[in-house]
Amino acid sequence: MAYGQSAVRQEGGKRILVIDLRGAPYGADIALYEQAMRDVVEKLMEVDADEVVLSEYYERIYDAEQTRWLKEIADVITRFEIDAVWSPSHIGKTSDSRLLAQRHDAILTILNMTHGDPFKAYLMLLREIKGEVAKLPVLGPEAQDDEKVYLGTLQYMREHFEKLGLIQKMKAYLSQLGEIPAGRTIYHSFFEVAIKPSFIGSRIFFTGAEGLELVDQYEVLGSRVYIYKHPDKIEYLYFINPPEYALPPEKYFLLEKTKEVVAAHRPEHVEFMNIAQARKYFKKIYVATIADLAMKNRIDLSVEEKEELATIVSRYTIGYGILELFLSDKQLTDVYIDSPLGEKPIYVVHSKYGQCQSNVIFSEEEARSVVSRFRALSGRPFDEAHPVLDFDLPDLQTRIAVIGKPLALDGIAFALRLHKDTPWTLPQFVDVNMFDAFAAGLLSYYVDA
DSSP states (O other): OOOEEEEEEEEETTEEEEEEEETTTSSSTOOOOHHHHHHHHHHHTSOHHHHHEEEEEEEEEEEEHHHHHHHHHHHHHHHHHHHTTTTOHHHHHHHHOHHHHHHHHHHHHHHHHHHOHHHHHHHHHHHHHHHHOOOHGSOHHHHHHHHHHHHHHHHHHHHHHHTTTTHHHHHHHHHHSSOSSSGGGGGGGOOOEEETTTTSEEEEEOOGGGEEEEEEEEETTTTEEEEEEEOOSEEEEEEEGGGGOOOOOOHHHHHHHHHHHHHOOOOOOOTTTTTTHHHHHHHHHEEEEEEEHHHHTTTOOHHHHHHHOOOOOOOHSSSOHHHHHHHHHHEEEEEOSSSSSSTTTEEEETTEEEEEEEEEEOOHHHHHHHHHHHHHHOOOOOOOSOOEEEEEGGGGGGGEEEOOTSSSSOOOOEEEEEEEEOOOOOOHHHHHTTSSSHHHHHHHHHHHH
């Protein structure tokens, strides 16, 4: 998509409105930029959506509640436009064209402001009502009748404004705060969003970690893994924090441009079924491309930083995306991704902590990409006539099982079993309570005998 274009995609039973703001003169942030909110509200006047994503080099994901607030704003604007609240019959009985023009302009100004700053529009509406009410006592009967028509329209607009979920939340917030924040500061309290790199299909969330007990942490392929204990849950939480989530904007720019540059590259003498060879070849291409783009755009990178960026690009092009991090964690034994995709987090079985819920929600988009790669590697079909794809993934020592429709009614599901690098030993069986020390000793005696 190009700047300003939008699309509604289905994912996990949700309609997600994606608006491309790359190249926009303002940022992809509703809380910070009036024009960004205006873009979203005007799109929601045309389409229905459960979530909104503003795409730049980052993607800002506005959840169902935030999207509902924005949709309500879009709906109330549509209602005002249908009612033509600025028409002469709604703004007075007078024939004074100058007075009618003032009222007409006031309503249109409020209506236009509602697109990008509904809170400011609401305050403008309240001031307009207050000013008009103050005029009533000094007006004659005929002028009062005229004024009441205009006030009726303003009160009608106020009633609809005060039914908006966002305005209700803001009023409750301001009653506690005791003052009105300057500018768009108030929006930051209501439009905190999940942010992810735009080239990653899946979502990773880190919310709620403050109230959890950290019990373990370690590193996998440069990504930090945190094991948390929830005070109200039996199962542990497996949070992974890939390095691509902490890159500065200029590095995201390089990643996006590198993907664009090499997307059409098709080497003639590389055997793509040989994963190790393909990775080695493409990583060289990515390092060279990143170095060239960095030089052209005057971005200083060390050799290590170029290698790191090339590794990330490789993971999301010729690799297995975010799934690769899970399958590279040798402390995991199983990875489960249930359907419908895009709704449920990935679950893992940890050799030390048992079943854990991860902080990653695997997307349909990334699933299609991974399944396509699995089909190519296995040489096996995967469709409704062949709804099971089962094979070994040698480079990550994993047994892959993918199930699709009609066996999985809600769509594709994955069950991934990681092979152990070394054979099990009797002490290891004892450690995981498969049997006790006496049984291990007895079994060892029989084997030796």
